[in-house]
Amino acid sequence: MVKIALIGADGQLGADINSYFKEKGIKIIGLVGLKDIDVCDYRMSDDILKRINPDLVINTAAFHDVDLCEDEALSAFKVNVIGVKNLAIICREINIPLMHFSTDYIFDGKKKKPYTEYDCARPISLYGISKLAGEQVIQYMLEKYYIIRLSGLYGYTGCVGKGNINFVELMIKLAKKEEAIKVVNDQVLTPTSTRDVAEKLYELIQTGNYGIYHMTNTGSCSWYEFACKIFKLMKLSTGVLPITTEEFGAKARRPKYSVLDNVNLRNIGLKDLRNWKEALKDYIESRNEKRYL
Numbered sequence: 001m002v003k004i005a006l007i008g009a010d011g012q013l014g015a016d017i018n019s020y021f022k023e024k025g026i027k028i029i030g031l032v033g034l035k036d037i038d039v040c041d042y043r044m045s046d047d048i049l050k051r052i053n054p055d056l057v058i059n060t061a062a063f064h065d066v067d068l069c070e071d072e073a074l075s076a077f078k079v080n081v082i083g084v085k086n087l088a089i090i091c092r093e094i095n096i097p098l099m100h101f102s103t104d105y106i107f108d109g110k111k112k113k114p115y116t117e118y119d120c121a122r123p124i125s126l127y128g129i130s131k132l133a134g135e136q137v138i139q140y141m142l143e144k145y146y147i148i149r150l151s152g153l154y155g156y157t158g159c160v161g162k163g164n165i166n167f168v169e170l171m172i173k174l175a176k177k178e179e180a181i182k183v184v185n186d187q188v189l190t191p192t193s194t195r196d197v198a199e200k201l202y203e204l205i206q207t208g209n210y211g212i213y214h215m216t217n218t219g220s221c222s223w224y225e226f227a228c229k230i231f232k233l234m235k236l237s238t239g240v241l242p243i244t245t246e247e248f249g250a251k252a253r254r255p256k257y258s259v260l261d262n263v264n265l266r267n268i269g270l271k272d273l274r275n276w277k278e279a280l281k282d283y284i285e286s287r288n289e290k291r292y293l
Contacts, residue, residue, distance in 0.1 A: 002205075003027045005052045007037055007087075008060035012166060013101065013150075013194045015157040017058060020198040029054065039083030042090075049090050056205070058099040059087055062131070066105065067251040069127040080130035081137060088141040097144035097210060099201070104151040104189060104216075106132040109255025114220075116263040117149075117212045125252040135212070146204065147212045148197075151260050152226070152276075154283065155194030167191075167223075168283065171230050175238035185224035185242035188257045190216040193279040200265070200273055209268045214260035217276040229277060233284040 004021065008014040009030030021028050029052050031037040037048050039061050049057060062080055063069060069076040084100060091098040105128040106121040123129045138145050154166035165173070174181050192215075200215055221229070224242045231238060245254065262272055273279075 002056070003029065003052070003054045004056045004058055005029050005031060005049055005054040006058045006060070007031045007039065010157065011060050012153060012155045012157045013197065014058075014060040016155050016194040016198040017060070017201060020195070021202060024202055026202075039086055040078050042086040045086050046090050049087075050094060053094070054096060056097050056099060057087060057091055059084070060101060062101065063127075066125060066127040066254070069125065069130065070251045073126050073130075076126060076130045077133070080127075081133045084134040085137045085141070088138050088145075091144075092142055095144075097146065098138060098142060099146040099148065099205075100134065100138055102135050102147055102149045103128065103131045104149060104258035104260055105255060106135070106149070107255050107258055109187075109257040112257055114259045114261035115214070116261045117214055118263070124255065127252060144210050146210060148201070149212070149214045149260060150192060150197065151216045151258060152189045152191040153194055153197070154191060156287065157194075167226065168230055168280070171227050172234060172236070175231060175234075175236045178238065180239035180241050181227065182241045182243045182248070183224040183227045184245055184248050185222045186244050186256055187254050188220050188222050188259060190218070190220050190259050191226050191276045191280060192216040192273070193276075193283055195283075196273050196279050200270065203270055204265070204268075207268055207270070211264060213264045214262045215265065215273070216260045216262065217273045217279050218262075219275045219277065220259040221276065226280075229280060230284070233281055 006028050009018045010032045018028050018030055038044055063076040106123045107115050108122040108124050121132050123132050135147050154168045227240050
């Protein structure tokens, strides 16, 4: 039986990987928070992972807060680069692959059509820079790796780095408090379900094809359009007002267009993930039936 060490098993993506892979009969050793493993502490990580002796390490740990990265660059680089380097060294020593997650924010958004794995990365924020540096460390140190670039993630667990709430739940929460919500309409992306990602990751691992992969639901929308769709599915009457990035005034710059094309998945014979609207509809129906009622 395959044994996987899953770092961040309680996080937004980690939780769905944990549950889905276990459904498929894979043995998951879940590592939760700093109490189980601190990727920035090489000795601790080395001791824990070598005792587990896994066939694969999946790392979902990251410094995710895009705006906070601008003020706390050292902390961001410690987790997103030095922590990744530590894991790469350990995986190289025990000769196993590392699966690591990156972001659409490594691109500058000027292309205006979906980015493939072969496009040049030009991050425009410290968060994007740190995530790209983590990718490059892995490619420099390892031959066996999966680098997975994601976009607009949402899942039941929420994002640990953002108070355990995702964009969908944030919009629903705000809708209950405010008559109208302002949402950015000039940043285009692909909202992506963590459950759909977990299912595709399982398929990818079965192929044994290492490399860089874009992995998002298909289609695209702005954050404003995403919010409108959420409210429609939830049957909420709260108004949504489109605003520009400049009006929103976030500290870190974001790409105006960061839609990803899953070219490499198709190149190895895997089907695209479903459309983001279908995935969101399933999420809304499931949250209403199972979690919140």
